[in-house]
Amino acid sequence: MDWGRVRFFLGEVFRNFTRNAGMQATAIGTVAVTIVLLGGFLYVRAVLGGVGHDLLQQIRISAYLQQNASNATIAQLHAALLKDPRISSVQFVPKSVGLKELRKETKGVIDLSILTKNPLPDVFRVSVHSASDVPAVAAAVRRMPGVANVVYGKTIVRRLLHLGAVMRRVGIAVIVLFLLVAGIIISSTIRLTVFARRREIAIMQLVGATSAFIRLPFICEGFLDGLLGSLLAVGILAVAHAALWSRVFRALPWLHIDPRLVNTPLFFAQLLLVGAAIGVIASWISVGRYLRT
């Protein structure tokens, strides 16, 4: 290891970095804001996505059987439902049990004792693995022999699925926009440094430095901008996470938010990676453009 060489290189990077401190701070700040927004967005999306997922998981398909369905038909139907790989569980609720449940739920509200016979049909309650399969499975069950009608929360499923798709699309657009802005700011910062160092660059080229060598300090500068910016952002997000997480829990217990939903160390590491990558890519582009002209 040639420490003289290392020291020279670090000296060059440090010189670049401190020459334009104001602009450097702007770049770091922009990256920080971008990563906070990006991180916050992904975070909320992960949490809400989990909630939506939970809601969807609670949606069951109720298949009401024909009143005259024979025991054999019911058994066949049960077997057919269990065979479908999309279906996670099947529960048979005979009409007697259904009536009992109804009595319990309506106790003191409606007097069901006036009923002389049980008007309810037998029901299969079907759960599926993936919420997006609900409509298709419901349609398939509807066509099976012995099934009179199929009921599920059609609108809520459709809305949740739609909401998920919209959020994904909006999310990607917003993220791309943020990254673009941060990239442009870093690249302008590097361009300023390149401009400030144009004499050095000219000398380097004159004495035969390779463009990879000329590039390296600027790439490091971009990397530092990106890394420091995202470190700042991760700090802010970590504080926000610590302050808000338990409060959200207490405020919204019915959401069943799983604390393991967001793997924070991994999540933060990914944000750092994203920040550093923006810095490297942006500076690569702006130095490359300068060296080619």
Added chain:
Amino acid sequence: MISLRNVTLAYPNGVRALDNISLEIGKGDFVFLVGHSGTGKTSLLRLLYREMAPSYGEIIVDGIRVDRLKRRRVPALRRHLGVVFQDFKLLTDKTVWENVAFAMQVTGAHTKDIMRQVPRTLDMVGLAHKSRMYPGELSAGEQQRAAIARALINNPKLLLCDEPTGNLDPANTTEIMELLQRINLKGTTIVVATHNQAVVDRMRRRVVRLEDGRIVTDEERGYYYLGLGQSQILSG
């Protein structure tokens, strides 16, 4: 060392700076390029260190086909030659020592070699005692010596000088030319583009004269003006 065959250089704006030039310069030669302002001296040097590529023609420098050189091969060519300019092009925020070492550092030299080579070269140009000073603290002549040291640090076989004494007084001019001569004696090929009549006439070396982008004369022991020494002009 240098070979140009039917070289033409047209700038993008249409100016034909060099027009069908052919020139051979041998190893260890010392050559002056003279001619009026705008006749293509600087342009010719630019072709040699591949600052520009010719529009037509073949250029060979130290065995390298310069006219067809790919961009990523240019650094290798530049390490074979040194270039010195009228305005020195020193980095003002680095000391003399750092300026000279810079040329080694950015071409990936080992620190051990840098520590050995830089003092030796500074000693040769007579700047060893001012190695810790900044260019702003030096006289013009000393700055040019620092620039020459930087150009020589990687032991090039060819030194290209564009008006090296353009900013210097007569005393400094003489010193610099003596330095170049000493370097030439060690075997380095030297090409000097200059307007300085006194220098050319005193040294009596090979003189290549350009006019409107063409070589009009090429004399083995020439004067600044065709066939005439300074004294002859003055005396009438």
